Amino acid sequence: MREFPPGPFYPNGVGKMLKTPMDSLPNNAVPTVKCVDPLPIGAFPLPRCISNEFAYNLGPSINLNNLKQQSELRSRRRTNHMATWFGQYISFDITVSLTTIPSNPIYIPADDATFNPPSSIPGELPAKGVTSLPFNLSEVLPGTSDPLNSVRNGVSLVSPLLDLDMVYGAYNAPDGTFKTIRNGTSCYLLTTDNGKYPPKDDSGNYIRSTSTSSRSWTLFTMAINTIWIREHNRKCKDLFDIHGNSWTDQRYFEEARRWNIALFQKTASEEYLGTVLGRPLPAYEGYKPDVVPGIDTFFATVSFRYGHSELSDSYRIQDMYGDTIYDLPLERTKEENLLEAFGLDRVLSSMALHRQEEVDVFFNDASRNLNFSHIYDLYAFDISRTRDRGIALYNVFREAYGLPRKNTWEEVTSNKYISNRLQFLYPNGPDTMEAFVGAFSEDHLDGSNFGELLNASIVTQVCICIFSCFFFFN
């Protein structure tokens, strides 16, 4: 990934890269720091304090206020969850980085009233004396002698091209081949249930292509993957009807793959991005050899994590009449095999019938207390990751994208509730605000799911992906 102006959070020599009030305490300290304590000069809030400021905090009780708030927190443009999961599916294709260097945990502040609410993981963590969540630093380039104290801007393991790595693999397996989910040497991809679902291993788990992110696949992303597998196999059959035995298996495979990737590129660049950006991308001007392929760190660490803000506490699985047959909690979405229990058509139409959460600085309750492979507060992790990767402050990035600095909170957002929270977290004004928080606090552009900074970053990055791709579908 490429580097932007480095921010103030690089490691201090002992793997402590966060300028927070915990810096002065020993590594294994039980936090005595409260979110309401005044910040020492030059320090930034604990990530969990930021997360708490913008929590939904809907709670289990049902009352009018709660219902009204739930509705207001959802997408104002009525974008549905198909866009959420399609976005995540694309993210698997272009950005997969590792976080393997153990570091400081994410501390739970002493006055953290909402940590581990009874409705999520009842009493489990406090009972075990857990006062922090584990946090690893980003991987550095192989051979780096002192990983703890070197610049970490996120090394991506997949190609920065929209080329369906989730189906075809992203890098060579040890035997030199691309490890796809191909059926032997034939044109067809492996499947189960007579072509209906992705292939499975002996334990009954879905098989994915090499290098595909193991990050948070869900039954929804698996449903989308199923479509692209089926489309490839459909194309094989179409081509065979035309060319019979005159082509080799390899030629069939390559041709079906080419068409499938082209359709994916068109869907991603025109339909998905057109919808979420609310405007078309700049006109395609053909392959540009001088555009260097790559994913910039700001995109991977801030902008394209926008999907985390769209997640809902639960997902309505609906039958063919639009009746909700099951309310699936976010945590259970990782049970990929539910795809077959509900059926592909029901899963796909349910995504399309459910309004996603607004892309904003608020995060839903479930993703702040999520038990996926381990316990996450996705918000606090995202904030910590921006610090780990040296993401510069909000106004630095605005300028880097050619946008004017914001001098007052009113210039950042017209929402008084948000600007009051920002003033509490960053009492010295917008120049001291972190990019992640600022980017998600901005008012949206007309007809778009994003404010200026997110829009600029996403358009810039996608144009790099497209213009640096020799085989882009146009």
Ligand code: HEM
């Ligand atoms: C079930 C829902 C989801 C879960 C549990 C989830 C979880 C995660 C986790 C744990 C990380 C790594 C955090 C870190 O330590 O830095 C991550 C990264 C990321 N997520 Fe998600 N995520 C979800 C949905 C989404 C969606 C809907 C999108 C986009 C539309 C998305 C885009 C990304 C991106 C771009 C990254 C960064 C990848 C990188 O740095 O290489 N995620 N996600």
